Amino acid sequence: MNALLWRDLRVLFRNPQSWLMGIIFFLLFLSLFAIALNGDSHKMRSMGPAIIWLAAIFSLLLNFGSIFQNDVNNGNFEQLHLSGLSTVSIVISKICASFITSIIPLLIAIPIAGISYQLTSAEMAAIMLSLLIGAPAIISYGVLAGAMLAGQKNAGFLVILMTLPFMVPIVIFALSGIQAYPAEGLWNLQFQALSGISLIALAIAIPAAAAALSAYLD
C-alpha cells in the first residue's frame, strides 16, 4: 500500500502534464475572466472567491480523465491486482496521490490569483482552507469518474459531465463558508458541513470506484 502510494506519486510527478496542465488552466481561466470583466477591480473583488473556486474545480477535474487510463491500458492494473492488492487500496492510493499532487500547486497558485484579484489576505486564507476541506470531495468524485472512464479515449469532457452535478453542495457550502470566515473563523457551520460532505464523498466514492475498476477485471 505504501509502495503503491509512492509509485502513484512518482508516476504523477514524472508526468507533470497532469498537474501542470491544471495549474496553467487555472491561471489562464482567471486571467481570461479578469479580461472579460474589463479589469474592473470592484467587480473582480466581489466575484473573486466564486471564480477562483470554479477555476479550481475545473482545473482539478481536468486531471481525472486519464488517472487510471495508463494503468488499465498497459496492464499495470492487472498486475497490481494479481499481486494481491484490492481495488479499494488502489483507489485510496490514487486519491491520496492526486490530492497531494494537485492541491499543493493550487495552494501556491491561489495567492497569486488572489493578489491579482485584489482579495484581502483573510479572503485568500479562507479560499485556501475551504479548498483544503472540500478537495477530498472533488477528488473522490473525480477518481470515481476516472475509474469508470479508464477505458475511454477522450474522457475529459465526460468526467466534467459526470461530476459537476455532485459539485453543487460543495460549491454552496464552500462559498458561504468563505463569506462567514472573517466573522466566525475556521470552524464555522458551513465549513463543518463542507467537511461532512467531503467525508461522505470519500465513503461513497472509494467503494464505488473500486467496484467500477473491478468491472475491468471481469
Place this chain on the structure above:
Amino acid sequence: MINYLANPQRFLRFARFAAPLFMVLFFLFLGYGLWQALVVSPADTKQGNAVRIMYVHVPAAWMAMASYLALFIASLVSFVWRHNLADYGARAFARIGATFTALCLVTGSIWGHTSWGTWWQWDGRMTSVLVLFFIYLAYLFIWQFTDDRKPAARFAAIFAMVGLINIPIIKFSVDWWNSLHQTATISNVGAPGLDKSMGTPLLLMFLAYLSLFAWLSIQQVRTDIHTAKNKRVRTDKAATITVEDL
C-alpha cells in the same frame, strides 16, 4: 413477481398483454383527467385559468422523482444480480424520467412566468430539479460511451446509486442556500391544502403519467430484448465445410 419476470421469455409473454393494458389505462386516465382538469375543476381565485398548468406540472415533478427511485431499484438489482433485464429497465426508466424532468422544468417555467412574472428563479426546488435533470443526462451518457454493454451496465448502476445518495444532500444544501440568499418568495403555490376539486384531476393525471411510464418502459425493454436477440442471430454462421470442399 420480479423473480418471475426476470426471465426474458416470460417477460415478453407478460409484456404482450401488459403493454396494451397500460396503454389503454393511460388514455383512459388522460382523457378523464384532462376533462376533469380543464373543464370540471374551478379556476383559481388568484391565478385564474393558469392554475391548470399544475395538472401537467405537478405529476411530472412526482414522476421525475419516482422514476429515479425506479432507476435506483433497477440499478441495485442489476448491480447485485447482474441481470440483463434490470439493465434494460434501468435505462428505460432513466430515459423516461429525464423526459418527465424536462417536462416538469418547462411547464414549471411557463407557470412561473404567468403567476410570478419570471421564467426562472434560483429557488430551492427548481434548482434541485435542474440538478436532477443533469444527473439523468450524465447517467444516460454513461450508456453511450461504451460499446461493450456489460461494463457500461456496471458503471451506470454504480452512478445511479451514487446519485441517489447525493440527491438528498443536493436538495438539502440547495434549500439551505436558497433560504440564505433570498426570502422565500414563491414556494408552496399549490402543494398542500389542496381542495378536493383540484385534488381529483391531479390524482387522475398522476395515474395517467404512471401508466404512461409503465407502458413506455415495458415497450422499451421489449424492444431492447428483441434487438439483443437479433444481434445474436446475426453473428457468424456455422462452418459449412463438407468433404467435397476438401
